[in-house]
Amino acid sequence: MTIEELKRPERLDEDRIEALKALFPEAFLDGRFNAQTLKELLESPAESPVEGGEFYGLTWPGKKQARKVxxxxxxxxxxxxxxxxxxxxxxxxxxxxxxxxxxxxxxxxxxxxxxxxxxxxxxxxxxxxxxxxxxxxxxxxxxxxxxxxxxxxxxxxxxxxxxxxxxxxxxxxxxxxxxxxxxxxxxxxxxxxxxxxxxxxxxxxxxxxxxxxxxxxxxxxxxxxxxxxxxxxxxxxxxxxxxxxxxxxxxxxxxxxxxxETSKIFNDAIENTIIKNGPANPPSRITIPAGFPTDFKEGTIKAKQAGYPLIYSDVTVKDYKVTSEFEIESGWSSKNLLSLFINNQFSDIQDSEGKVTTFYLRQTGAIYMRKVRSENQxxxxxxxxxxxxxxxxxxxxxxxxxxxxxxxxxxxxxxxxxxxxxxxxxxxxxxxxxxxxxxxxxxxxxxxxxxxxxxxxxxxxxxxxxxxxxxxxxxxxxxxxxxxxxxxxxxxxxxxxxxxxxxSNIRKWNHREVDLQNLGNTLFTTVLNENYKTYDVLTELMLLEGFPLDSRVEQSPEFDDVVHVVTHPERSYRLLVCLSTDTLSDTTVEEAAKFPKDTFVCLESSLNDQLKLRLADAVENVKTL
Missing domain, CATH: 3.40.50.150 (Vaccinia Virus protein VP39)
Structure with missing residues (x-):
C-alpha cells in the first residue's frame, strides 16, 4: 500500500478510458490514443468498408468542442x-x-x-x-x-x-x-x-x-x-x-x-378464449391430458367435427377435471403458454408481463385463459x-x-x-x-x-x-x-x-490564488485557502471521493487529532479527514489502522517519513493534500 496525492481527475470519464485501455492496449501506443487502430480492431473482417468513411448521424459546427466540454x-x-x-x-x-x-x-x-x-x-x-x-x-x-x-x-x-x-x-x-x-x-x-x-x-x-x-x-x-x-x-x-x-x-x-373506472383493466382478472383462427394462426392439434381443469363440475362434451374447435372424442368431466386424455384442434393465440401450463402439471404460470396465468375448458369445448392482474400492473x-x-x-x-x-x-x-x-x-x-x-x-x-x-x-x-x-x-x-x-x-x-x-478550498488547484511574486509564503505554507471553513473543505473532499451530500459527518472522539468521519449507507467504507497542520499523533495513526479499508485524507505537511511508512502499511487508501 502507498500514499498518494489527492488529485482532481483530468477528465470525467477516466474510468471508461482505463477500461478501454485494458480491453484494447494496442490502441494506446506511446501513451496516446490511436482512433484508427481501435477502428481497425473493432471492424468485422466480413464487413465491407464504408465508402468515403461517412456514417449516419447529426453533425454541426461546434460538436467536437461540445464533446470535449x-x-x-x-x-x-x-x-x-x-x-x-x-x-x-x-x-x-x-x-x-x-x-x-x-x-x-x-x-x-x-x-x-x-x-x-x-x-x-x-x-x-x-x-x-x-x-x-x-x-x-x-x-x-x-x-x-x-x-x-x-x-x-x-x-x-x-x-x-x-x-x-x-x-x-x-x-x-x-x-x-x-x-x-x-x-x-x-x-x-x-x-x-x-x-x-x-x-x-x-x-x-x-x-x-x-x-x-x-x-x-x-x-x-x-x-x-x-x-x-x-x-x-x-x-x-x-x-x-x-x-x-x-x-x-x-x-x-x-x-x-x-x-x-369501468374499463376492464381494473378487473382483478382477464379471461379470454385462446381459440383464434386465421392466416397467422393455422389449425393444429393439441393433446389435453386427464386432470385438465374445467369451469363446470361434471358432464360430457360431445365430439364434433364441424366448427372450431374440433374435438375428436367425447370428453368426460368430473370434479372440475377432465377424466381422460383427448385431442382438440384449432388455431391458437397462446399455444406455447398452454403447453407450458400442461407441462407444469396445471400449476399457475407467469406470462412475459408477470401475470399469473391459468387455462380451463368450458362446456362449449373452448379453452379459455385466465390472467390475474398484478398489483404493479x-x-x-x-x-x-x-x-x-x-x-x-x-x-x-x-x-x-x-x-x-x-x-x-x-x-x-x-x-x-x-x-x-x-x-x-x-x-x-x-x-x-x-x-x-x-x-x-x-x-x-x-x-x-x-x-x-x-x-x-x-x-x-x-x-x-x-x-x-x-x-x-x-x-x-x-x-x-x-x-x-x-x-x-x-x-x-x-x-x-x-x-x-x-x-475550490484547495489552493493548489486554483492558479489564480497563487501569488507568483511570493511563492514561499503562498505555495508552500498551506494548500488550503486563507479563512477556509472546515465544513466547506469536508464537502469538497466528500464529492471528490464519491460520497453523496447527504452523508453523515461527525467528529470522532477516538482520535487524538481532530478527525472527521464521513459515512453513507451506500458506501462500504468510511472517509476519514484530518486537516491538522501539526504532525499527526501516534494514537491517531494507530486508530486509523483499525479500519484498513477506510480512506484517510490528511495534509502532506502533517506527515513525517516514519508516519508515512506506518500509514502506508496500516491503511489501504491514504491520500494527502
Whole structure:
C-alpha cells in the first residue's frame, strides 16, 4: 500500500478510458490514443468498408468542442448556504451552471439517479441559452465576454445571430452527455421539447443514449394553449423518453387517470378464449391430458367435427377435471403458454408481463385463459391529457407571490414521477433546468400522496430574469417555491439543503490564488485557502471521493487529532479527514489502522517519513493534500 496525492481527475470519464485501455492496449501506443487502430480492431473482417468513411448521424459546427466540454472536470466545488426544514433531508437545491454542477456531482452520484426530467430552453429565437467555453477559467470567461454582471452567463439565441441551431445543440449535447453517467442502469431521462428542435434532439439523444434505448415521445396536450394567432393552433408539446438500458425498464405500475373506472383493466382478472383462427394462426392439434381443469363440475362434451374447435372424442368431466386424455384442434393465440401450463402439471404460470396465468375448458369445448392482474400492473398512455396547463400553474405561483412564465403543470410532472419511480426505494429525481421548481414540488406532493421517500436534486443558475415588469434572480423563485411547497404540500420530515458553486478550498488547484511574486509564503505554507471553513473543505473532499451530500459527518472522539468521519449507507467504507497542520499523533495513526479499508485524507505537511511508512502499511487508501 502507498500514499498518494489527492488529485482532481483530468477528465470525467477516466474510468471508461482505463477500461478501454485494458480491453484494447494496442490502441494506446506511446501513451496516446490511436482512433484508427481501435477502428481497425473493432471492424468485422466480413464487413465491407464504408465508402468515403461517412456514417449516419447529426453533425454541426461546434460538436467536437461540445464533446470535449462534456468530458472536462470542474475546478469548482459546492458550498452549503442553508438548511430548510428537516436537517437530515437528502433533498438538494444547487445554485450554479448546470454543466458545472453535473461535473461536480459526477463521482458522488454516479449511477445513482433514477429519473432525470428537464424542461430546457426550446430555442424559439427569444430563449436564453448557456454559452460554454471552458478552455479558460470561469471567472476569466465572464470577464472576457463582458457577462460578469447581473445578467450572468445567459445570452439570447436570436435567429439572426447565425449558428442558431448549432449553439443550442452544443449546449444540450454537453449537458446530456455528462448527465448520462448519473443515471442508474434502470434509470430514465425525460426531456420536454416543442417542434423547433424536436428532430435534432431526437438525433443527439439517439447518439448519447442509444437509439435502442428510445422508449417513446409523450405528447402532452396543453389544453390551455389555444389562444393564438397562428394558422394552426399548436396545443401540444413533446416529452422525449429514453432509458439508460431499455432492457432494465420495468412496466410502470401507474394507470392513466383518464381511463374510465369501468374499463376492464381494473378487473382483478382477464379471461379470454385462446381459440383464434386465421392466416397467422393455422389449425393444429393439441393433446389435453386427464386432470385438465374445467369451469363446470361434471358432464360430457360431445365430439364434433364441424366448427372450431374440433374435438375428436367425447370428453368426460368430473370434479372440475377432465377424466381422460383427448385431442382438440384449432388455431391458437397462446399455444406455447398452454403447453407450458400442461407441462407444469396445471400449476399457475407467469406470462412475459408477470401475470399469473391459468387455462380451463368450458362446456362449449373452448379453452379459455385466465390472467390475474398484478398489483404493479399499469396502463400508461403516450398521449397525456387533462394534466393541467401552464396558465393554471402560473396562477398558483402568483397566489404564492411568485411570477414565472410558462411553468409546467405540477400534476403532469407528479404523474411522470409516479410512473417512473418507486415510492419506497429512495429514488432520486433530478432536474438541472429547475426553473420555478415544479419538479421538486411534484416530488414533495407525490411523496405525501403515496407515503413515498423519493428525493430530488434541482439545479438552477442564479441569473437575472424579467417577467411582467418584475425583475429578480431566477433561482430565488426556485428556492422560495420549494420552501413553500414543503410548508403547504409536504410532510413533517421534508426539507432541503441549498448549495452554490464556489471556488475550490484547495489552493493548489486554483492558479489564480497563487501569488507568483511570493511563492514561499503562498505555495508552500498551506494548500488550503486563507479563512477556509472546515465544513466547506469536508464537502469538497466528500464529492471528490464519491460520497453523496447527504452523508453523515461527525467528529470522532477516538482520535487524538481532530478527525472527521464521513459515512453513507451506500458506501462500504468510511472517509476519514484530518486537516491538522501539526504532525499527526501516534494514537491517531494507530486508530486509523483499525479500519484498513477506510480512506484517510490528511495534509502532506502533517506527515513525517516514519508516519508515512506506518500509514502506508496500516491503511489501504491514504491520500494527502
Amino acid at each position: 462534456a468530458a472536462m472536470p470542474s475546478r469548482l466545488t459546492l458550498k452549503q448556504l442553508e438548511v430548510v426544514g428537516h436537517k437530515d433531508s437528502p433533498n438538494l437545491m444547487v445554485l450554479g451552471d448546470n454543466l458545472e454542477v453535473i461535473r461536480i456531482l459526477q463521482k458522488a452520484y454516479n449511477k445513482s439517479v433514477k429519473l432525470i426530467y428537464i424542461d430546457p430552453p426550446y430555442n424559439t429565437g427569444s430563449d436564453f441559452i448557456y454559452r460554454d467555453d471552458y478552455s479558460i477559467d470561469l471567472n476569466e470567461y465572464l470577464e472576457e465576454t463582458g457577462q460578469a454582471d447581473a445578467a450572468g452567463r445567459l445570452v439570447t439565441n436570436l435567429r439572426s445571430d447565425g449558428r442558431f441551431h448549432s449553439r443550442w445543440l452544443s449546449m444540450m449535447y454537453a449537458r446530456l452527455f455528462a448527465a448520462r453517467e448519473l443515471l442508474r442502469e434502470d434509470g430514465t431521462i425525460l426531456v420536454s421539447i416543442n417542434d423547433v428542435e424536436f428532430a435534432n434532439l431526437k438525433l443527439i439523444m439517439d447518439e448519447i443514449f442509444g437509439e435502442e434505448n428510445f422508449i417513446t415521445s409523450f405528447i402532452w396536450n396543453n389544453e390551455g394553449n389555444i389562444d393564438q394567432q397562428s394558422k394552426i393552433k399548436v396545443n401540444h408539446e413533446f416529452i422525449m423518453m429514453y432509458s439508460f438500458d431499455a432492457e432494465n425498464l420495468k412496466r410502470p405500475a401507474a394507470i392513466d387517470p383518464n381511463i374510465e 399499469g396502463h400508461v398512455l403516450s398521449v397525456l391529457r387533462n394534466f393541467g396547463t401552464s396558465k393554471q400553474s402560473s396562477n398558483l405561483l402568483k397566489e404564492w407571490g411568485l411570477n414565472f412564465s410558462f411553468p409546467k403543470p405540477i400534476y403532469l410532472i407528479q404523474y411522470l414521477c409516479q410512473v417512473l419511480t418507486s415510492k419506497d426505494s429512495g429514488d432520486i429525481i433530478m432536474d438541472f433546468f429547475a426553473g420555478s421548481g415544479t419538479t421538486a414540488h411534484a416530488v414533495i406532493k407525490q411523496n405525501k400522496s403515496d407515503g413515498g421517500n423519493r428525493q430530488f436534486i434541482c439545479v438552477q443558475i442564479p441569473d437575472a430574469y424579467s417577467f411582467e415588469d418584475e425583475e429578480g434572480v431566477l433561482s430565488d423563485i426556485t428556492v422560495k417555491r420549494i420552501r413553500l411547497s414543503i410548508e403547504k404540500d409536504g410532510k413533517p420530515e421534508d426539507g432541503f439543503r441549498t448549495f452554490r458553486t464556489a471556488p
